[in-house]
Amino acid sequence: MKIAALPHVDEHTTIVAAEPAAVWRGIDDVLDRSFASDRTARYARLLGCADRTVSGPRPVAEGSRFPGLRVAGARPGRELVLVGRHHFSTYALVFRLDEAGPGRTLLRAETRARFPGPVGRLYRRLVIGTGGHAAFVRRLLSAVRRGAE
Template identity: 60%
Template sequence: MEIASLPYIDEHVTVIAAGTDDVWRSLGETLDQSFSRPGMAGYARLVRSADRTASGPRPLVEGSTFPGFRVVAAVPGRELVLKGRHYFSSYALIFRLEDVSPERSRLRAESRAAFPGLAGGFYRGLVIGTGGHVVGMRRLLSAIRRRSE
């Protein structure tokens, strides 16, 4: 499924007291650390994710993977697009970086996902309906901000 056709879920934004190059580096390191923990690999296997292990070059480039995600586009200092698929959902995370000033950056994280069928609807309720996705995204952006600053 193409990213543009995935339904929009939400967008989270944070302003970081660091330049886009520093934020870019922290984004990749934080994603790698967050999604490459042993528990994530087990979860990726459980839900039959297309990508279940970390592989490919670091820093992240197109084709790099970690459990649950594959990098489909990487423009250093500007945009990182992740795509994933498993039994209950097809999804994407799009990170966009903008200069606010020489030492301040805005990081946007857009989420898109489709949850087909009855099982997908149930999974959506667990992930989106409970607010778990919002909590996870806020924590992720906070971790990127802390690492960058």
Template identity: 65%
Template sequence: MEIAALPHIDEHATVAAAPAEAVRRAVGEVLDRSLGSGLGRLLGCADRTSSGPRPPAEGSTFPGFRVVRAAPGGELVLVGRHHFSTYALIFRWEEAAAGGTRLRAETRARFPGPGGALYRLLLMRTGAHAVATGRLLAAIRERAERLR
């Protein structure tokens, strides 16, 4: 999948009062806890279970996602597909002021056909995607701050 070819949907960010290594570990731990396989089955996701090394490495999976790039220094790239969308979720982290770490989550996706258009409408117009991404980032931030 060519990630750059997927349309940019949005980007959300938070700052954790924790070092980058704690954020990297927290991303994997929170994804393991947060991504359930029930929705993945319902939507027909290609990857429906968690597998592979932890912290996540290339080839690791979470329900709905497969890791295609894991750079310990600051990036985790997840891709996925299901009946209504082909998508990427890209986490990037870098040093912030006062020893903290800025974490960003970028979403890219394509929603083909009428089913995809309806799915996009449900996710974006209702704000469900923004709420879910915000909660995910908050959980990662909180976990990283406990790990530091």
């Protein structure tokens, strides 16, 4: 999947009072906690996600999988590219880490997605239009920040 070919949906950022290596470990921990539940697996099955279980290398690396997501690229301390697809969407969530001064990291989460057809447009309205996706991503970033600091 070519990430750049997917339309940009949104981007959220936070400053973390920690070095990039600690933030990277925080992302790893939060992904395992957030996506390794039976509830997430059931939701992934309901949507028809290609990836429905937690598997692959740990700590997170290319080939790691979570319900609804797989790691398509990993540059520890710099960038993590998660991709997925289901009946209503093809999507990517890209975490980027940049130095923001001594002992500080700018953590960005960019979402890209395509929502084909009328059902895809309805799904986009339900997930993106309601603000649910943005709230979820902000919670992920906050959890990473708390864990890394």
